[in-house]
Each structure stands twice: as C-alpha cells, then as structure tokens.
Amino acid sequence: MPVTIATPALPDEAPEHYLARLGTVFARFDRQDSGNVSYGVVVDGERHFVKTAGHPDHAPFLDHAQRVGLLRNAVRLARAYRHPALPALHTVVESAHGPMLVYDWADGELVGVPREQRDDPASAYHRFRSLPADRVLAVLDTVFDVHDLLGRNGEVAGDFYDGCLIYDFTTRDVAVIDLDTYRPGPYRNDMGRMFGSSRFMAPEEFTLGALIDQRTSVFTMGRTARVFLGDHLPGPLNGVVTRACRPDPADRHASLPEFCAAWHDARSHLG
C-alpha cells in the first residue's frame, strides 16, 4: 500500500518524525500563543496543514490535555460544517503528542500581522486594507457566509480576528482558519478577559460571568468590517455595522443569521 498522510503513526511516534517519514516538512508554526505546533507538509505532491497540540510537557497557558480538547473540538466543527472557505479536514492521525489534524493547505498570506507591522506597506495587513473596497467587501461576504452557516447551527464564535484569515491576493480567495474555540452557545464568560484580539472583542468578553452568545459574534463580525474598511463603508452597510458594534448586546442584531441577512439586504441596495 502506498504511504499516505492517513497512514497510522508508529507507536509513540512524534508528529515531526511521522511527517518527515511520509513527506517533506516545508513550514513549522511553533510560536503560537496556543502552545500548538503545526506544520506545512507535502506528501505525494499534495500540500497539507497539520495541526498538533505540541509536546505534552509544554504548558504555556493551556496544558496539553486542554489543547487536545480544543483540537477535538476543531475536528467536531470540521466534520459538521463544510464550506469552500473552510480548509477541509482530511483525516486525523493519532501520535505520541495527541491527534494530528490534517487539513488542506490554504494558499495566500495571513491577513493578521504583529501590531508593529500593520503600518508597513509591505505587510499583508496593509496591502489587504489598501485593496479596492469591492474586493474587501467580497471577502467580508465570504466570512459572513461562513458565520451564517455556523450561526444557523447554534455556534458562537471564539477568538476570531484577522489572524484567522488567509487571503490569496492573486486568486482573491479567502480561507477562514482556526475555529478551535467556537462552541455552541449561549454560555457564561468564565475567564474574565477571554481569548482573542481586543480589536475584535465585545465588552462582555472582558466581563466575568457575562452572557456570551451570537450577539457577541455579531459584534466581532461588525468589528471585522470596521477594522478592514474603517469609515469607507458605504452608507447602508455602515448602518448595519454600527448596530452590530453597539456596546449593549440587546441593541445589536439578535443572531449571526440576522446580522448576515441585514448585511445582504444592505449589499443589495448598493447597486
């Protein structure tokens, strides 16, 4: 049988060894806040993104068991929801360091960059925000379409920010990555300051005990439009985004599908 990326790992085999045995590792992501270690690997001419929880002894913020828990949640999400903008999950291979999630590789550049690079004209963030508004709007349409699907199924976004978007400036395709902390809601904020980038976070994500529901996700979607287009949002869309970003959840759209419907409606009035 040919060796494929679905081949079981050897007993006690670590991801790095397994991947190097099967193919060529061309990228390594080992400085993530999450403590996860991920890889770009080419096997049989196919590129994959392989996400792992990293070494079991490593416990930066979440311990290994918690990181594995989030990866199992990512598997649940990937199996439940298919969308052209979500890199497909091919398989899960168990290793000495827990599950290896094998996704399609997404071409392009991460839109989110470290703060000090945001003003650098060469950065993907700066180039993305400098695109003509209709191209950025097309990306927002896709991001909201993904969240419409998730919202219709009761999921609440977690830790969504510009670092969850990979944009291909040539094909204009966008991929939405890292849904690991999305979960069915509503639920209570049990962290105080939750995971996330404050530019995209709603007030209730900073308040211990506050209710987190899809209105929280609506705020994040609104902020996404605001961060990318600032004051360049055409009138009807500006109204939708202003409502989405209201501090009191009761003043926002009641759910992701409601927000998405309002966005679509305003889009269709742009002409």
Ligand SMILES: Nc1ncnc2c1ncn2[C@@H]1O[C@H](COP(=O)(O)OP(=O)(O)OP(=O)(O)O)[C@@H](O)[C@H]1O
């Ligand atoms: N499907 C993919 N194809 C190509 N690159 C990817 C893919 N998914 C993620 N990446 C790259 O790998 C990096 C890490 O992925 P991801 O954000 O899912 O990991 P994480 O461990 O949750 O990290 P973080 O702490 O930043 O949330 C991303 O910033 C992105 O550059």
Ligand SMILES: [Mg+2]
């Ligand atoms: Mg993450």
